[in-house]
């Protein structure tokens with residue numbers, strides 16, 4: 125966790141401020157660990173991305189909009205590819221899936237992980253070699269499996285006996301021998317939100333290692349012979365900062381793989397360690413560098429393989445969030461600013477002894493022109509985000525603020541706790557960093573709010589890579 129110094133304050137919010145949120149010394153400061161690598165505050169106080177002023181981009185593309193710092197994403201693809209040069213890096217397209225982004229990832233040698241026919245279609249439309257695509261999912265339809273075979277995807281990660289049976293049948297019918305991996309639930313309790321942890325026992329993904337199901341599934345494939353077993357696959361969850369959780373998972377997976385190799389006298393050439401590497405959304409988060417993660421995983425795989433007397437399998441990983449998350453910001457226009465006063469009394473009483481209304485702690489509610497339809501994560505996972513004014517520097521006094529959307533829902537919160545300049549006004553632009561992953565991809569049309577566009581920005585200019593949805597788009601699907 126990172127610490128900041130206290131600065132100028134506005135309002136009485138002491139009882140409302142979460143302990144981890146320090147009062148900023150300069151409410152306009154951008155902390156580099158939160159913002160895309162090519163975003164800075166210009167001399168006039170407005171944010172710039174790759175040299176383009178955010179207010180100018182907004183004039184051209186409107187709000188709300190996801191602004192994609194293409195150079196940031198390129199540099200992260202390069203960082204991960206270099207750190208894992210001994211492995212295959214699959215970009216997990218569920219984090220954000222568009223043709224432009226998949227093309228960029230492939231320029232850096234990254235492969236692509238998809239988990240539905242829709243994501244597969246985007247990857248194919250982006251020109252990704254099907255052999256470089258991995259297909260996931262706990263409930264792939266027959267149609268999805270057929271599409272995977274038809275296009276020749278490089279690997280299918282199987283998740284149930286039903287799916288293995290279906291694939292064996294399809295292999296018989298088509299004469300194709302699909303390459304598969306077995307998704308193993310390694311039983312690691314990752315420190316993350318319950319809904320995004322995937323390797324504790326009581327959840328839907330994979331075959332349990334502990335009760336022998338994973339061994340049985342792999343054995344079934346090896347006995348059957350209709351499918352080509354590449355190796356095992358693990359994925360312990362998402363937004364994980366604890367490298368030791370990945371290490372324990374890798375250790376358990378390689379031990380099971382070694383046992384299968386010994387029992388069946390086969391060589392399983394690959395082992396997939398999944399994704400889940402965390403990114404910084406607030407000062408609470410301190411993600412590890414890819415090189416450190418790579419080194420730790422490589423050490424474990426080499427050590428465990430040597431101990432088991434097997435050649436080390438080719439490793440693959442599937443980061444999504446760590447690559448695309450930090451590369452985007454969402455820019456909104458502020459519509460209303462409302463101080464909300466809460467009782468100063470610890471018992472929560474709102475009125476004084478004479479019945480007069482007490483004005484105790486206060487929080488600024490800042491409403492913007494988007495909300496949970498463009499970032500569901502705070503409502504779904506209680507995720508914390510940060511924000512700043514984008515059209516100017518404000519202050520110097522800071523107010524504890526809560527950024528909320530325009531949806532008809534009290535939980536429609538985008539930034540639960542952050543300091544904004546006390547002079548924040550309707551008409552100001554607000555930028556939220558770290559929205560590249562699982563924001564547009566989990567977006568919705570709740571309240572018939574159309575989803576924002578994604579605008580790629582680099583030194584040469586700005587272009588829309590995903591168009592803004594319109595009310596006409598929504599009406600087109602409403603057949604009356």
Ligand SMILES: Cc1ncc(COP(=O)(O)O)c(C=O)c1O
Pocket residue numbers: 216219237260359361362363398399400401442443444445446561
């Ligand atoms: C199988 C699998 N691989 C990769 C990922 C990508 O995870 P993240 O975006 O956290 O790296 C996920 C999502 O959690 C997943 O389920």
Ligand SMILES: N[C@@H](CCCC[NH3+])C(=O)O
Pocket residue numbers: 218320362363501561562566
């Ligand atoms: N959608 C989740 C991550 C889970 C992704 C896939 N298993 C998030 O926003 O954090």
